Amino acid sequence: MSSGANMHITIRLQFAKNVVAFSDIATAVGQAGGDIVGIDVISSSKTHTVRDITVSVLDSKHADVVVDTLRKTTGVKVIHVSDRTFLMHIGGKIEVKSKIPIKTRDDLARVYTPGVARICTAIAEDPTKAYSLTIKRNTVAVISDGTAVLGLGDIGPYAAMPVMEGKAMLFKQLAGVDAFPICLDTKDTEEIVQIVKAIAPAFGGINLEDIAAPRCFEIEERLKQELDIPVFHDDQHGTAVVLLAGLLNALKIVDKKIEDIKVVLTGIGAAGIACTKILLAAGVKNIIGVDRQGAIHRGVQYDNPYWNEYAQLTNPENMTGSLSDVIVGADVFIGVSAPGILTVEDVKKMAKDPIVFAMANPVPEIDPELAEPYVRVMATGRSDYPNQINNVLCFPGIFRGALDCRAIEINEEMKLAAAEAIASVVTDEELSETYIIPSVFNNKVAERVREAVMKAAYKTGVARKDDMMFR
Numbered sequence: 071m072s073s074g075a076n077m078h079i080t081i082r083l084q085f086a087k088n089v090v091a092f093s094d095i096a097t098a099v100g101q102a103g104g105d106i107v108g109i110d111v112i113s114s115s116k117t118h119t120v121r122d123i124t125v126s127v128l129d130s131k132h133a134d135v136v137v138d139t140l141r142k143t144t145g146v147k148v149i150h151v152s153d154r155t156f157l158m159h160i161g162g163k164i165e166v167k168s169k170i171p172i173k174t175r176d177d178l179a180r181v182y183t184p185g186v187a188r189i190c191t192a193i194a195e196d197p198t199k200a201y202s203l204t205i206k207r208n209t210v211a212v213i214s215d216g217t218a219v220l221g222l223g224d225i226g227p228y229a230a231m232p233v234m235e236g237k238a239m240l241f242k243q244l245a246g247v248d249a250f251p252i253c254l255d256t257k258d259t260e261e262i263v264q265i266v267k268a269i270a271p272a273f274g275g276i277n278l279e280d281i282a283a284p285r286c287f288e289i290e291e292r293l294k295q296e297l298d299i300p301v302f303h304d305d306q307h308g309t310a311v312v313l314l315a316g317l318l319n320a321l322k323i324v325d326k327k328i329e330d331i332k333v334v335l336t337g338i339g340a341a342g343i344a345c346t347k348i349l350l351a352a353g354v355k356n357i358i359g360v361d362r363q364g365a366i367h368r369g370v371q372y373d374n375p376y377w378n379e380y381a382q383l384t385n386p387e388n389m390t391g392s393l394s395d396v397i398v399g400a401d402v403f404i405g406v407s408a409p410g411i412l413t414v415e416d417v418k419k420m421a422k423d424p425i426v427f428a429m430a431n432p433v434p435e436i437d438p439e440l441a442e443p444y445v446r447v448m449a450t451g452r453s454d455y456p457n458q459i460n461n462v463l464c465f466p467g468i469f470r471g472a473l474d475c476r477a478i479e480i481n482e483e484m485k486l487a488a489a490e491a492i493a494s495v496v497t498d499e500e501l502s503e504t505y506i507i508p509s510v511f512n513n514k515v516a517e518r519v520r521e522a523v524m525k526a527a528y529k530t531g532v533a534r535k536d537d538m539m540f541r
């Protein structure tokens with residue numbers, strides 16, 4: 071399975087009219103397995119025509135096959151090939167816009183010097199005014215060091231930017247939150263903590279993203295202690311919240327109780343540890359974590375201190391061995407690890423009505439099409455299959471709620487409330503094997519999450535804004 075399902079490429083071709091007809095070109099594309107979904111005439115002379123053809127292909131390898139076929143077709147010259155996804159990224163995906171135009175000298179004197187000085191003085195006298203007089207109240211920093219980007223791993227801060235820009239787009243579109251992507255060229259915990267603290271005045275919240283474990287745990291802990299605005303590591307808590315929402319609904323379908331299930335979870339990193347903790351808090355008793363070298367168990371001293379703690383909290387029967395060994399009889403598989411590590415044979419060893427959440431991005435632990443015949447409920451992190459378990463269902467709404475009540479933190483109660491809110495969007499009548507979790511585009515999600523999170527924030531005393539509605 072590729073990362074580019076439904077990929078479209080646009081090929082600019084010049085062809086000699088007296089040598090080749092467009093129908094020959096279409097046939098060549100078809101024989102190479104491509105599907106022409108759009109044609110634009112760019113120019114035409116007596117002898118030559120230039121056209122852009124948009125072709126649907128399976129993945130980048132398949133794209134090369136189609137382009138090669140055209141290159142070998144007599145009379146055809148491939149001028150260039152572009153990929154629609156690449157085109158969408160040219161120049162980046164977001165920009166800053168002013169709310170008010172500066173048309174006159176008078177406007178200038180208000181938005182800028184000298185008028186702005188009065189505003190600055192007011193904030194200097196009362197720093198809480200930063201919430202009413204600056205972008206702070208609606209702005210979140212999306213911070214990454216580029217070390218655990220999707221499932222691509224440590225690809226660095228430049229390569230991480232497109233993901234962070236995408237997160238900013240989602241914050242804005244789904245919850246009206248202005249988010250700014252900041253990718254740091256350092257992997258040093260202390261330096262990251264100091265940089266984030268130093269830039270915090272502009273922001274009402276900090277969303278940490280794609281920072282590898284175990285460093286991400288310390289960074290988050292330190293920032294939570296040292297800042298008075300919410301700090302939330304999306305890959306840990308956003309994922310955990312959405313996973314719990316999906317699992318609560320999937321268990322209704324298979325009619326199993328959360329206390330009775332056996333869960334096997336792969337990838338004991340940022341997402342895996344947080345998912346495990348939320349599941350334990352929600353009542354799961356038997357959960358076994360598996361990383362590269364097998365099941366995490368007591369009896370080994372791990373270099374990673376978080377794994378030693380993990381072994382204490384999980385694996386009640388202290389099972390050892392590989393994923394294939396421990397998956398026997400499991401009711402639920404959760405993957406937040408790497409592509410293709412769960413086999414069909416493994417799925418066949420699971421208990422009746424298996425639930426498989428293969429959430430590695432962009433390529434899941436098992437190809438849903440291979441797993442499909444053997445599972446009862448299948449979910450992935452992807453948008454091109456049903457049941458997308460992705461933290462995008464959580465982070466816009468949870469920050470919307472936290473910003474609106476000016477919460478000092480996002481605590482456990484707020485996360486559990488968010489999970490229940492997401493799950494509740496799917497009604498009992500709607501619930502089915504292919505609909506356990508609402509779509510990213512369901513506009514009820516962010517609003518429900520916001521309300522539930524604010525309620526929990528007021529209840530737990532972390533909201534700073536007076537709001538009689540939630541008292």
Ligand SMILES: NC(=O)c1ccc[n+]([C@@H]2O[C@H](COP(=O)([O-])OP(=O)(O)OC[C@H]3O[C@@H](n4cnc5c(N)ncnc54)[C@H](O)[C@@H]3O)[C@@H](O)[C@H]2O)c1
Binds near residue numbers: 222281309336361
């Ligand atoms: N669907 C979602 O919403 C969502 C959210 C967060 C993370 N993810 C995905 O989960 C994965 C992990 O993300 P993370 O932020 O926790 O990264 P991470 O680097 O913190 O952790 C990844 C863990 O997986 C382990 N791992 C790698 N290959 C493995 C293998 N073959 N078998 C067992 N374990 C293996 C690593 O050793 C590490 O402990 C990524 O693919 C990411 O895209 C999905």
Ligand SMILES: O=C(O)C[C@H](O)C(=O)O
Binds near residue numbers: 220460
């Ligand atoms: O970015 C996503 O789509 C989900 C998640 O944050 C991930 O890192 O995979």
Ligand SMILES: [Mg+2]
Binds near residue numbers: 220305
């Ligand atoms: Mg992420």
